[in-house]
Amino acid sequence: MKYMKINWKIILILALTSVLRFWNLGNVPPHLTPDEASLGYNAYSILKTGKDEYGTFLPTVFKSFGDFKPGFYVYLTVPFVAIFGLNEWSVRLPSAVSGVITVWLLYLIVRKLFTEHRSLATVAAFVAATNPWLIYFSRGAWEVNLALCLTLAGIYFLLRSFDNQRYFVLCVLSFAITLVTYQGAKLSTGIVVLILLILYWKEILKFGSKSLALGLVAGLVISLPIFLSFFTGQTGRLNVFSVFSYPRPKEYLQAFLDEGGEKVGDINYYLFHTETYNFARGVLGRYFNHFSDRFLFFEGDWANPRHTAPNHGMLLLSDIVLLVLGFVALVRYGAKSLSAGRQGVWFIWLWLLLAPLPSALSRDQVHAVRALNESVPMIILLAFGLWYLIGLVMRSRMRVFLCAVVCMLYVGSILYFLDTYFIHLPAHDSKLWEYGYKQIVQTVTPIQKAYKAVKVQQSFAQPYIYFLFFQKYNPAKYQKQAKLVASEYKNDVGYVTKIDNIEFVPIDWSVVRGERGTLFVADPIRIPPEDSKDENQFSLIREIKYLNNRDIAFRIIEVK
Numbered sequence: 391m392k393y394m395k396i397n398w399k400i401i402l403i404l405a406l407t408s409v410l411r412f413w414n415l416g417n418v419p420p421h422l423t424p425d426e427a428s429l430g431y432n433a434y435s436i437l438k439t440g441k442d443e444y445g446t447f448l449p450t451v452f453k454s455f456g457d458f459k460p461g462f463y464v465y466l467t468v469p470f471v472a473i474f475g476l477n478e479w480s481v482r483l484p485s486a487v488s489g490v491i492t493v494w495l496l497y498l499i500v501r502k503l504f505t506e507h508r509s510l511a512t513v514a515a516f517v518a519a520t521n522p523w524l525i526y527f528s529r530g531a532w533e534v535n536l537a538l539c540l541t542l543a544g545i546y547f548l549l550r551s552f553d554n555q556r557y558f559v560l561c562v563l564s565f566a567i568t569l570v571t572y573q574g575a576k577l578s579t580g581i582v583v584l585i586l587l588i589l590y591w592k593e594i595l596k597f598g599s600k601s602l603a604l605g606l607v608a609g610l611v612i613s614l615p616i617f618l619s620f621f622t623g624q625t626g627r628l629n630v631f632s633v634f635s636y637p638r639p640k641e642y643l644q645a646f647l648d649e650g651g652e653k654v655g656d657i658n659y660y661l662f663h664t665e666t667y668n669f670a671r672g673v674l675g676r677y678f679n680h681f682s683d684r685f686l687f688f689e690g691d692w693a694n695p696r697h698t699a700p701n702h703g704m705l706l707l708s709d710i711v712l713l714v715l716g717f718v719a720l721v722r723y724g725a726k727s728l729s730a731g732r733q734g735v736w737f738i739w740l741w742l743l744l745a746p747l748p749s750a751l752s753r754d755q756v757h758a759v760r761a762l763n764e765s766v767p768m769i770i771l772l773a774f775g776l777w778y779l780i781g782l783v784m785r786s787r788m789r790v791f792l793c794a795v796v797c798m799l800y801v802g803s804i805l806y807f808l809d810t811y812f813i814h815l816p817a818h819d820s821k822l823w824e825y826g827y828k829q830i831v832q833t834v835t836p837i838q839k840a841y842k843a844v845k846v847q848q849s850f851a852q853p854y855i856y857f858l859f860f861q862k863y864n865p866a867k868y869q870k871q872a873k874l875v876a877s878e879y880k881n882d883v884g885y886v887t888k889i890d891n892i893e894f895v896p897i898d899w900s901v902v903r904g905e906r907g908t909l910f911v912a913d914p915i916r917i918p919p920e921d922s923k924d925e926n927q928f929s930l931i932r933e934i935k936y937l938n939n940r941d942i943a944f945r946i947i948e949v950k
Contacts, residue, residue: 399512400497407493407519410808411486411528416478419530420816420937421825423696424852426531427859428454430481433467435865443858445869450570450615455852456874456884460616462571463533476862481531488539489528493518495542500770502549503734506727507777514773521772522807523704523758523765526697534762537572540564541582541763548586552593555601562605566612576616577748578763585740589733631752633672637665677750680761683710686768691758696822699811704758704765708803709772716775723774742767776800817937826934826943827856830911833932833946834892835861837909841891841948845902847912848894854886863889903927903949910947917945926950 422430432442432452441447442464452461466484474480497515504510518524527535544564551557565583568575587594594602643654643663652658679685686705690698698704705713724735745764749757783792830846830853838844846853858868874884887894897916902908909931910917922928922945931946 400494400515403497403512403515403519404490404494406516407490410519410525411489414812415482415486415529418812418816419823420820421823421828422478422481422856422859423530423824424455424850424855425459426478426481427855428452428852429459429464429467429531429533430471430476431855431859431863431865432461432464433471433481434476434859434862435869436464437468437472438865439869441865441869443865443868444872444874451619453874455855456877458619459533460570460572460575462567463531463536466536467531476859482529485531485535486528488536489524492524492528492535492539492542495539495546496766496769499542499546499549500773502546503737504723504731506731510773510777513777513780514770517773517776518769520706520804521765521769522699522702522706522811523762524769525807526699526704526811527759527762532759533572534574534759537568537575537579538762538766540568540571541575541579542766544568544579545582545586548590551597551601552590555597558597558601559605559608562609563612566609569613569616574748574760577751578745578760581744581747582741582763585737585744588740589737631754633676633751633753634669636753638668673750676752676755677746679756680746680749680764685756686713691756693754693756694758696819697758699807699815700818701814702807702810705768705772706800706803706807708800709775712772712775712779713768714775715778716771716773719774719778720771738767738770742771817939820937821941821943824851825936827851827853828860829932829934830944830946831857831860833934834909834911837931838891841909842907843905844892844909845897845905845911846892846894847897847916847944848885848887850883852883852886853894854889854892857889857892906949908949910949911944913944914942917947919945922947 428443432454435441435443436448442449442452444453446453450461452459452464463484467481470480470483474483493515496518497511500511500514501508527538541564544561547557547561547564551561565579568579572578647653647659647663650658652663683703684692685703687703687707687710689701690703692698720735720738724732727735742764745767746761748763749760752760779796783789783796786792834844834846857863868889871889873886873888875887877884885894897910897912899910899912899917899921902910903921922930927950929948929950931948933942934944934946935941936943
């Protein structure tokens with residue numbers, strides 16, 4: 391009966407997890423990002439032709455806007471597109487399913503790490519189910535979310551392999567597949583594997599040579615294409631995002647040295663002002679940003695607002711208290727536990743300390759995507775805090791009153807996040823989610839053939855991919871005309887400039903406003919309303935507003 395009771399709790403938690411990740415998935419977030427549309431269209435292209443949008447047969451690494459993406463998410467999306475069609479739901483579904491499995495795996499891992507306290511695993515599952523960080527990245531086609539799920543699978547299978555060596559192959563395969571899922575997994579997965587090797591090397595060395603060899607060979611076969619990509623020019627974007635690609639401009643450095651009457655080569659320069667010190671300061675600043683109250687509780691990913699619900703951090707507001715209690719509880723548990731329990735404690739501490747590194751080594755001050763692995767040890771720490779708090783409340787004479795207060799604060803924090811995410815995010819952040827391109831395609835497609843040319847404002851939002859996606863453009867037809875134009879920025883993504891009679895070009899209204907018989911699509915800056923209201927010259931087909939119902943996203947105008 392006790393076993394059944396625990397399982398019913400997990401079933402209810404997983405049901406809550408599913409609701410928070412699947413409800414209104416096609417509409418919140420409010421629009422597909424270019425990357426989501428690319429993943430979906432390439433899955434559609436694989437389904438229809440066995441080739442990606444550029445005509446490469448079953449690639450392991452997909453070319454996307456001039457960038458290169460490991461392709462496991464694309465292949466995982468293929469059956470969903472086959473069943474549900476090419477739409478927002480089918481593209482986001484693999485990530486949402488992964489989000490549910492992540493909560494289940496976290497429950498299993500905590501049970502294995504902290505065997506003396508089974509209730510702790512249930513608490514951890516509940517915290518994970520309602521965690522804003524995990525909810526947010528489960529509701530979009532984020533490869534990193536799938537990679538996190540696979541990382542947890544690798545951890546779980548390793549812990550199971552200590553009882554049954556056959557699980558070791560599944561462990562290695564899970565870790566290896568993260569590399570063909572997400573670019574940043576080269577470092578984020580490597581950190582997890584390194585920690586596990588440090589803590590459990592004695593247990594791993596007890597495996598039979600057959601199990602070790604089979605696992606390593608399987609892992610190498612899966613990950614080999616990713617390692618080869620380093621030598622085939624498919625990792626150029628890593629240079630764009632690396633913090634080490636942005637040294638101080640010589641003029642800035644010289645001006646700074648001039649303030650102290652110093653120059654490059656002086657002893658003071660080598661003691662205080664070298665580029666090594668500059669990069670160290672930048673990396674450390676970025677690292678500690680990921681533990682700041684601003685990032686965790688009050689603002690979230692301020693460098694990339696699309697990664698965060700408006701006016702909300704990566705954790706719940708009530709987690710401010712739980713984080714402190716969790717720190718105390720985990721220290722106390724580590725001091726009292728036996729060697730096996732201490733390994734679990736050390737695993738949490740080391741993962742928490744090292745998880746922000748993939749983000750800290752990048753150019754952004756914070757980055758919730760690259761630091762997503764940090765959410766797992768943080769959630770376990772919060773679970774310890776909630777578990778410890780429940781124990782304190784239940785031992786108190788005022789437990790009924792305190793229980794009501796704790797529930798009110800925790801549920802209130804959850805409701806506050808749900809309000810910011812489901813109610814306010816679509817309107818507040820629709821511009822960040824490239825809202826309007828679907829509406830452009832829906833408007834232009836029925837009238838496209840009536841014009842000799844349809845000119846759409848070019849941008850890094852990659853408007854061409856939305857036409858391919860929402861028109862369900864014949865992949866075989868597109869593969870014959872697919873052509874990428876290099877970006878004006880070195881190593882950055884490129885552009886597609888034409889599909890049939892649709893041209894994706896920079897629009898200078900003062901130059902093109904006289905091109906009769908042409909349909910133009912651009913924002914109000916490129917097509918000023920005050921210079922396009924003459925009904926004798928122009929016909930306004932549609933103005934598309936952002937979901938705040940105030941700001942105009944795009945104007946679609948015919949030059950008569």
